[in-house]
Amino acid sequence: MxxxxxxxxxxxxxxxxxxxxxxxxxxxxxxxxxxxxxxxxxxxxxxxxxxxxxxxxxxxxxxxxxxxxxxxxLAAMVLVEEGRLQLDDPVDRWLPELANRKVLLTMDAMVHQTVPARRPISLRDLLTFRCGYGIIPIFPERHPIQRAYAEAGLAPGPVFPSFQPDELMRRYGSLPLVFQPGERWLYNAGSEILGVLIARVAGTxxxxxxxxxxxxxxxxxxxxxxxxxxxxxxxxxxxxxxxxxxxxxxxxxxxxxxxxxxxxxxxxxxxxxxxxxxxxxxxxxxxxxxxxxxxxxxxxxxxxxxxxxxxxxxxxxxxxxxxxxxxxxxxxxxxxxxxxxxxxxxxxxxxxxxxxxxxxxxxxxxxxxxxxxxxxxxxxxxxxxxxxxxxxxxxxxxx
CATH class of the missing domain: 3.40.710.10 (DD-peptidase/beta-lactamase superfamily)
Known part of the structure; x- marks a missing residue:
């Protein structure tokens, strides 16, 4: 050929x-x-x-x-090129629900066992899936944070979250991060959050x-x-x-x-x-x-x-x-x-x-x-x- x-x-x-x-x-x-x-x-x-x-x-x-x-x-990068977002700036301005994050002591810690995040979440963290939220691929679930995700309606599965954007962010904001921002790759959540961020920045x-x-x-x-x-x-x-x-x-x-x-x-x-x-x-x-x-x-x-x-x-x-x-x-x-x-x-x-x-x-x-x-x-x-x-x-x- x-x-x-x-x-x-x-x-x-x-x-x-x-x-x-x-x-x-x-x-x-x-x-x-x-x-x-x-x-x-x-x-x-x-x-x-x-x-x-x-x-x-x-x-x-x-x-x-x-x-x-x-x-x-790609949509997020359109806003970066326009100067409306910066890759390494905190997203707190647009996503106040994610300000002042707490982070689990360890992946298997109880949900209340946390330390303060060392820094805010950035746009780069969301794009690279290192924001601290995401799927923990251990099945069946055995960590308290996995159960907390399920109770919040954010557990992985073939049926996706169906909440208004503000409610979705409130639910994410109620959960601690699994890892410090920038520390680990966890699947999926970064893109869910990105869609809300883009809409808020774009005003549509x-x-x-x-x-x-x-x-x-x-x-x-x-x-x-x-x-x-x-x-x-x-x-x-x-x-x-x-x-x-x-x-x-x-x-x-x-x-x-x-x-x-x-x-x-x-x-x-x-x-x-x-x-x-x-x-x-x-x-x-x-x-x-x-x-x-x-x-x-x-x-x-x-x-x-x-x-x-x-x-x-x-x-x-x-x-x-x-x-x-x-x-x-x-x-x-x-x-x-x-x-x-x-x-x-x-x-x-x-x-x-x-x-x-x-x-x-x-x-x-x-x-x-x-x-x-x-x-x-x-x-x-x-x-x-x-x-x-x-x-x-x-x-x-x-x-």
Whole structure:
């Protein structure tokens, strides 16, 4: 597969065959895959929107959940470029609920056993997930702070918080930090809080800011915090595994589900729906250093900062389940830092979504892969359909 243009038909057909196998075996009802090299995209839709539904199409809408995180990080960097936020300034001015933090003595301490935070939380802490809040990946839960998160309605799981932004911040403000600001990488909470911060600084809703500054300039016409009624006919049904029944069950339907109407909370960690072409516009903008066509949403220096690893190995030691040994973290996305994994291309950046989506871009090869499915992941570890997609894509890209 030589040359700098699109993949050969044989290579793309091979990838399609591997992906079709997962649908034929009933692992999931359908999927949309997109691969792009040097800006030339090839897309295929396989299977159905639901097991008994209509055929999957290129413009099918999926819940991209944690693929929302890089979009949120980019929005924060827009405000940094405008001088309305500074990376290392405290966020207390905009998020007074997070002022004067207390920090647990140890991860397994009682919630009241705390010391004062050594410094305030900064925007950089939120972007790099070192703000002191986040998921402790120990299951079943055994630490008092995990129980406190659950009681506050902030426990990890497939159903996300549904509070008004001010109430969400009040709940975070009621909890101590697990670690000192800047000390450890903990997943997820930074992006939830970032969405509230962006809305408060911008003086508008988070969704309106994203639409005006990112989605409209990039032509991402189907990306939003919900799928409106006139798009329900191409909104995929989400499924999750029912281990007791040994089959997939409907988790989120397209018409009456959680993503079918405007949400109470526009979740910067996991709230967006999108399509393959829409998200590819975002991916190509990132590969282009912040621009797509005549639209520029960010400067190249800001994109470079976002896509450069910002953490050291010791800072992620409690969260190896999410990043493993080959990945670090930039701003709102992972960055491959090692080559122990055959799928880990050094410098590749992107992230996955817990409802069954995956995106990574390789700046060296100018290669992007996007896989959209509607099967909720069983764990933070990549499911077989992800592994097969990336392994096969790497193989055919190297041919």
């Amino acid at each position: 030589t040359g700098e243009g699109r993949f050969s038909k044989a290579g793309f057909d091979r990838l399609r065959g591997v992906m079709a196998g997962h649908v034929e075996r009933g692992d999931l009802p359908g999927l949309v895959m997109l691969v792009s090299r040097h800006g030339e995209a090839q897309v295929d839709a396989i299977g159905r929107l639901a097991f008994e539904g209509s055929s999957m199409t290129r413009d099918t809408i999926f819940r991209i959940t944690s693929m929302t995180k890089p979009v949120t990080a 809703t988070f969704g309106e800011f994203l639409n005006e500054r990112i989605f409209m300039p990039l032509g991402m016409k189907d990306t939003a915090f919900f799928a409106p009624k006139d798009k329900h006919h191409r909104f995929a049904t989400a499924y999750m595994n029912d281990s007791a029944a040994r089959q997939l069950k409907v988790f989120d339907p397209p018409v009456t589900g959680r993503f079918s109407n405007p949400p109470v909370f526009e979740n910067g960690a996991a709230g967006l729906v999108s399509t393959a072409d829409d998200f590819n516009a975002f991916a190509q903008m990132m590969l282009n250093g912040g621009s797509l066509g005549s639209a520029r949403v960010l400067l190249p220096e800001s994109v470079a900062l976002m896509t450069t690893n910002q953490i050291v190995a010791d800072e992620k030691r409690e969260s190896q389940l999410f990043l493993g040994s080959t990945r670090g973290w930039g701003f709102g996305l992972s960055v491959f830092t090692g080559v122990d994994d055959p799928d880990a291309k050094l410098g590749r950046f992107g992230w996955d979504g817990g409802y069954g989506t995956s995106w990574y871009s390789d700046p060296q090869a100018q290669l992007t892969g996007i896989l959209l499915t509607q099967r909720v992941m069983d764990s933070p570890k990549p499911p077989p359909v992800f592994t097969d997609f990336w392994t096969t894509l790497n193989e055919v890209a190297a041919d």
